[in-house]
Amino acid sequence: MPALDDPLVQTGSADHPAVFRFDIDERAGWVLAMKESPKNPQPMDRIRRLNPGTHVERARYARSEMRVSSACLFISTGGDSVRMINPMKGDTIGIGFIGAGRVAANQRAAIERCSGAELRGLFDADSVTAESRSRAWSVPAYASAEALLADPGIAAVFVLTPVEYHATSAIRALEAGKHVLVEKPVSLDGVEIDAMIAAAEASGRLCVPGHSYVYLPAFDQVRRVLDEGGMGTVCHMEMKEFYRMPEDFLPRYHGPVDEVLWHHIYSLLYLLGKPARLCAMTAGFREGLNPGEPEQVVVLAQLPSGATATLTLSWAANDETSDPWTYKLKVIGTDGGATFSRRDIVLGSGIGGPPWYCPMYQESFDREVVHFVRDCIGSGTPPPSTMADARETLNILHAVKRSIADGAVVAVE
Numbered sequence: 189m190p191a192l193d194d195p196l197v198q199t200g201s202a203d204h205p206a207v208f209r210f211d212i213d214e215r216a217g218w219v220l221a222m223k224e225s226p227k228n229p230q231p232m233d234r235i236r237r238l239n240p241g242t243h244v245e246r247a248r249y250a251r252s253e254m255r256v257s258s259a260c261l262f263i264s265t266g267g268d269s270v271r272m273i274n275p276m277k278g279d280t281i282g283i284g285f286i287g288a289g290r291v292a293a294n295q296r297a298a299i300e301r302c303s304g305a306e307l308r309g310l311f312d313a314d315s316v317t318a319e320s321r322s323r324a325w326s327v328p329a330y331a332s333a334e335a336l337l338a339d340p341g342i343a344a345v346f347v348l349t350p351v352e353y354h355a356t357s358a359i360r361a362l363e364a365g366k367h368v369l370v371e372k373p374v375s376l377d378g379v380e381i382d383a384m385i386a387a388a389e390a391s392g393r394l395c396v397p398g399h400s401y402v403y404l405p406a407f408d409q410v411r412r413v414l415d416e417g418g419m420g421t422v423c424h425m426e427m428k429e430f431y432r433m434p435e436d437f438l439p440r441y442h443g444p445v446d447e448v449l450w451h452h453i454y455s456l457l458y459l460l461g462k463p464a465r466l467c468a469m470t471a472g473f474r475e476g477l478n479p480g481e482p483e484q485v486v487v488l489a490q491l492p493s494g495a496t497a498t499l500t501l502s503w504a505a506n507d508e509t510s511d512p513w514t515y516k517l518k519v520i521g522t523d524g525g526a527t528f529s530r531r532d533i534v535l536g537s538g539i540g541g542p543p544w545y546c547p548m549y550q551e552s553f554d555r556e557v558v559h560f561v562r563d564c565i566g567s568g569t570p571p572p573s574t575m576a577d578a579r580e581t582l583n584i585l586h587a588v589k590r591s592i593a594d595g596a597v598v599a600v601e
């Protein structure tokens with residue numbers, strides 16, 4: 189039996205520590221895990237078959253498998269020894285990008301700021317983009333997604349392509365044993381989201397949606413106050429996002445209903461929960477730029493409690509008033525309320541346009557990456573907004589589209 193460098197791994201909280209012992213059953217080819225607790229030693233699952241000749245093997249303990257404060261570990265076989273790789277213990281998670289366009293720059297900046305994470309390579313279907321990003325970021329550009337996925341130094345993949353390629357890339361990456369962060373909108377097809385969830389379960393890897401807005405501290409604070417009932421009875425939530433999307437950016441996106449309303453919907457789910465019914469209206473002011481796609485959408489939703497919410501999103505105009513709706517959140521209850529604006533801090537050029545000049549825009553990516561690497565991969569903590577939330581987000585988006593098409597109030601099923 190190969191020797192284990194570090195067969196004991198301590199996880200869990202200070203109050204409820206858990207220790208796991210790992211052994212390799214060479215004949216059966218399984219890594220075996222044993223939870224060691226003074227009171228209740230428990231054998232755990234066989235967690236991963238070791239492929240002969242595979243340079244790096246990874247195994248993950250999922251919360252559901254362990255039914256304890258879960259640990260997420262990589263087990264790397266090299267020669268005849270086994271090493272645990274855990275970002276919580278100072279190891280580095282290698283990351284690869286599939287898609288290297290605009291949002292990749294935000295994600296790359298976030299990785300640069302996250303100790304324990306390193307961008308190790310990228311693939312972009314456009315070779316000019318791939319080469320320029322590769323040069324600028326000093327990482328290899330792979331000739332194909334398969335070549336990137338075959339790199340054992342890459343443990344996690346960020347899927348940063350347009351939405352129509354998210355599912356294919358995410359599922360391939362999961363099947364190749366990588367953890368995945370998939371940009372929003374995760375998919376506009378529920379079957380694809382279910383397939384991503386199933387692929388994650390089958391591979392024992394994480395698939396985390398890029399629901400970046402919920403990572404800002406304000407969301408956490410508001411959610412905590414709401415959980416504690418600090419605002420009394422919640423009456424209303426408003427989320428507003430108003431900016432003029434430059435003409436040259438329009439061709440690469442589907443439009444605000446498909447690209448950005450997704451953020452508003454998972455935010456509503458995160459803060460107040462699933463609405464019971466809603467109605468939506470759209471408007472368009474720039475003729476012909478995105479045929480069939482409105483520039484502006486307003487959703488009025490009602491929660492089962494009777495509380496209401498409005499989600500207002502526009503790519504038509506900048507708001508340069510004294511109280512700008514560039515990005516603003518407000519929740520009002522009978523005993524209190526909360527508000528915050530991403531324009532509380534503004535920096536650099538482009539002020540007034542799309543919100544990229546607000547440092548809190550980049551901060552949401554920074555915090556998302558830290559959470560993905562250290563909390564999800566490192567400690568097995570589930571993300572604040574999950575793939576199940578992505579599935580529910582799509583369900584609500586479908587209700588919005590039904591309301592727009594029918595001009596009616598519709599039930600959210």
Ligand SMILES: NC(=O)c1ccc[n+]([C@@H]2O[C@H](COP(=O)([O-])OP(=O)(O)OC[C@H]3O[C@@H](n4cnc5c(N)ncnc54)[C@H](O)[C@@H]3O)[C@@H](O)[C@H]2O)c1
Nearest residue numbers: 287288289290291312313314348349351353371372400440
């Ligand atoms: N979280 C956020 O706030 C946020 C912000 C912007 C964009 N996004 C999302 O990120 C995704 C990408 O948006 P973007 O702004 O970077 O778009 P983009 O057009 O700038 O970049 C997409 C890149 O993917 C490449 N690509 C296309 N198909 C590919 C494939 N099959 N395999 C590999 N590469 C492929 C393109 O060549 C392009 O370079 C979209 O889903 C978008 O909605 C999220």
